[in-house]
Amino acid sequence: MKILISNDDGYLAPGINALAEQLATIADIVVVAPDSNRSGSSNSLTLDRPLRVMRAANGFYSINGTPSDCVHIALTGILDTQPDLVVSGINQGQNMGDDTLYSGTVAAATEGFLFGIPAIAFSQVDYGWAHIEDAAKLAKDIVLRRLDELQTPYLLNVNIPNRPYGELNTVVATRLGKRHQSEPVIRSSDPHGNEIFWIGPPGQAKEASEGTDFHATSHGWVSMTPLQIDLTHSSQLERLKRVLR
Numbered sequence: 001m002k003i004l005i006s007n008d009d010g011y012l013a014p015g016i017n018a019l020a021e022q023l024a025t026i027a028d029i030v031v032v033a034p035d036s037n038r039s040g041s042s043n044s045l046t047l048d049r050p051l052r053v054m055r056a057a058n059g060f061y062s063i064n065g066t067p068s069d070c071v072h073i074a075l076t077g078i079l080d081t082q083p084d085l086v087v088s089g090i091n092q093g094q095n096m097g098d099d100t101l102y103s104g105t106v107a108a109a110t111e112g113f114l115f116g117i118p119a120i121a122f123s124q125v126d127y128g129w130a131h132i133e134d135a136a137k138l139a140k141d142i143v144l145r146r147l148d149e150l151q152t153p154y155l156l157n158v159n160i161p162n163r164p165y166g167e168l169n170t171v172v173a174t175r176l177g178k179r180h181q182s183e184p185v186i187r188s189s190d191p192h193g194n195e196i197f198w199i200g201p202p203g204q205a206k207e208a209s210e211g212t213d214f215h216a217t218s219h220g221w222v223s224m225t226p227l228q229i230d231l232t233h234s235s236q237l238e239r240l241k242r243v244l245r
């Protein structure tokens with residue numbers, strides 16, 4: 001098995017290092033990841049400047065671009081053959097509900113999916129990397145699981161509670177929940193007295209009922225959500241057709 005690994009926290013992040021270490025025991029791995037933290041970059045591609053590929057002493061490739069750039073360049077310019085799987089993460093912080101639209105972690109997996117390759121995005125709930133080795137072991141278990149019965153290619157979004165491996169024994173299939181509107185922007189000023197802004201934190205969970213990713217992880221379970229990229233609002237399309245008639 002050949003696995004392409006990327007992330008959005010950058011190639012030096014503990015999450016991608018722990019993940020690569022575990023997956024190297026079961027597959028041929030290639031790591032291609034951003035050279036800096038590009039969290040929240042969604043599916044953006046860099047089109048206004050050239051991109052450089054560097055190779056670190058441990059064999060990881062880093063690129064001065066986004067997660068989508070990394071997977072795109074890996075698949076079209078670095079790898080000789082297509083990988084069997086694209087894996088992204090392990091992200092520092094959850095990617096649930098509406099987060100998935102902004103997430104660079106999910107985007108790296110999505111880029112593989114759009115190239116017809118099965119893909120899995122892994123995120124760890126909460127911050128701090130306390131149990132990142134445990135999350136990486138669990139990620140390896142999931143990669144080894146029989147997922148070939150799924151419609152291929154599949155795109156899976158996995159959120160892992162920040163707990164010891166022995167407490168990560170329940171994996172549940174979920175749907176995305178929903179968040180409230182984001183917190184307001186944070187206003188401040190720079191040393192010259194000019195006004196500056198920081199994007200505020202995401203809103204709290206709004207739709208966190210049974211069956212959602214929020215509900216699963218709040219119970220300490222590992223959440224797996226199958227994603228698709230078709231954004232067409234089908235019932236609205238029918239209404240629109242009537243309006244335009």
Ligand code: MN
Pocket residue numbers: 008009038039040091092104105
């Ligand atoms: Mn991130």
